[in-house]
Amino acid sequence: MNAAQFGKETSGTGAFVRQANRFTKRITRAGTDGFVPEPGRYRLVVSLACPWAHRAVIVRELLGLQEAIPLAVVDPIRDEGGWRFTLDQDGRDPVLGIEYLSEAYLATDPDYTGRVTVPCLVDTTTGHVVTNDFPQITLDFAGEWTEFHAPGAPELYPEPLRAEIDAVAEPIYRDINNGVYRCGFATSQEQYAAAFHELFAALDKVSERLCHNRFLLGERVTEADVRLFTTLVRFDAVYHGHFKCNRHKLTEMPTLWAYARDLFQTPGFGETVNFDHIKRHYYGTHGQINPTGIVPLGPDTEGWNSPHGRG
Known part of the structure; x- marks a missing residue:
């Protein structure tokens, strides 16, 4: 089992070093990279456990882009093949027709050997990954997809x-x-x-x-x-x-x-949180940290809905 598949890259000093994003094309109104905003064309692939993917889910909700940018959710448990579409019927994404997100990565770059990450946007017309550049994805949702924002959507990056x-x-x-x-x-x-x-x-x-x-x-x-x-x-x-x-x-x-x-x-925030996926992913896929795979039953999450006093 390759540790890099499970998010662990370390330097010779024992420090964690995050893998660089491999696919960094952008979907812009100007179409500079050959991709323009087009409702239904791109599939946002996420894990509800992943904080980087969670950003994209929240921004999509806040801006009202749910219909313009369809969502694909992977299983919170990764195996040796990476992120899986086992939550879908027959274990395949119903639009992309693939069992593993790695299939889209390899269709885009057959020589790719890095870790497959979420979020990513996949072009449904080709099955290729446009971007897995998680910091830029949400900025482009805010700045390049404005034509498709819901009325009254907040300006998140004015x-x-x-x-x-x-x-x-x-x-x-x-x-x-x-x-x-x-x-x-x-x-x-x-x-x-x-x-x-x-x-x-x-x-x-x-x-x-x-x-x-x-x-x-x-x-x-x-x-x-x-x-x-x-x-x-x-x-x-x-x-x-x-x-x-x-x-x-x-x-x-x-x-x-x-x-x-x-x-x-x-x-746009709380309804996108899935504590079950979060806990099962972290405790179930980081074997080097939690070799038993036991998922804690706590903590109690009821407090998230208690008054916050910051109005």
Whole structure:
């Protein structure tokens, strides 16, 4: 079994190093890469367990792109072949006709040997992957698919705020989104400790920011909030124990816990969370961390719907 198939790439120092995105073409109104927004043409393939894919699901919901961009959901449990379409009838995606997402990757690049990742957008006319560039996918949903946004859809990446959003989102990615993985997949005590301290320093910093703002950039939800939420909503269920991010639980960080509940109760967020898929994926596919494969029964998730007091 290749460890890279299960999301584990480490340097010689024992530090986790995330694989670069292989397919980075964009779907734009100008069609610069040969792809333009076209309802029904592209299939968004996601795992409901994956925080990077979860971003795309949330943004799709917030912008009202459900009909324009059809969704394919893979099984939360990966085997040696990677992400599987076992949730669909006969174990095949009904549109793409494939059993494994790797089939689309190899149809696009027969020499591809890296890890197959979600989210990705697949062109249904060719069966080829257009992009698995998860940071850019949501930005393009916000900026390039505007013709198909629902009336009143929020501006998640407005031009006047882009520089500030980017500045806020960069350390969130480095130290929080990816930071939990740097903790969980570190193979040396030193690299784990460094990632652990950077993670909680960054959480403390955003918590301080949120003491003065309802959301990261004030009174409106932006792309930055989406990116932070997908890590926070998984924190107590998997990262605290499974990835050893255990200085505090989310529920023990009052400002972040209230902020996360505020987002969870915002239409487009909470209904996209699947704690069953999240727990089964992390505890069931990271054999090097959890060799027994036992999935914890907790934590209690009822608190996510309790009043948050941030209105």
